[in-house]
Structure formats: structure tokens, C-alpha cells
Amino acid sequence: MPDANIRIPEEARDRLAAIASGEGLSLRAYLARLAETLLTPQERAERAEKARAALAEWNGYAPTATEQRELDSELDRRLSKVTGR
Incomplete structure (x- = not known):
């Protein structure tokens, strides 16, 4: 699956990265898991x-x-x- 670039404020990226790290995940893995758990x-x-x-x-x-x-x-x-x- 190809990757996509998403532009967000640094503060948001850093916060998401800290959350992901706290769960033992990379930011990429965390966002992929998050996308699978949310409903459209x-x-x-x-x-x-x-x-x-x-x-x-x-x-x-x-x-x-x-x-x-x-x-x-x-x-x-x-x-x-x-x-x-």
C-alpha cells in the first residue's frame, strides 16, 4: 500500500507521535490503527x-x-x- 503525506500542525504531529509511542507504536502504525477504528x-x-x-x-x-x-x-x-x- 502506498504511503500518503498529510500536512498537520507540528503540535498535532508531536502529540500524536507521543500517544503512539506511549502505546508502543510508530506514528504511521498508530494512524493506520486509528483509521480502522473510527467510523465514517x-x-x-x-x-x-x-x-x-x-x-x-x-x-x-x-x-x-x-x-x-x-x-x-x-x-x-x-x-x-x-x-x-
């Missing part, structure tokens, strides 16, 4: 849809779009209260 936005959406379907099948939970917006707003309100934002 499409993969996250697919996984979320499967989870919603499983929840609906299990207990019938299926909020409408309006209910979902209200739940999201309530969660945002609670998070902002906790974080002070």
Missing part, C-alpha cells in the same frame, strides 16, 4: 439506523420527527445547563 459519517448513520430499528422492534419506540426535535432540544438544554454554555 455514513457508517455512523447506518449504525444509528440499525439501532433505531432494533429499538423499535424491541419495545416499539419510534418517535416522530417532531418528538425527536423536542427530545434533541431537551438534551441540548440539559447539556448546556451542565456545561454552562
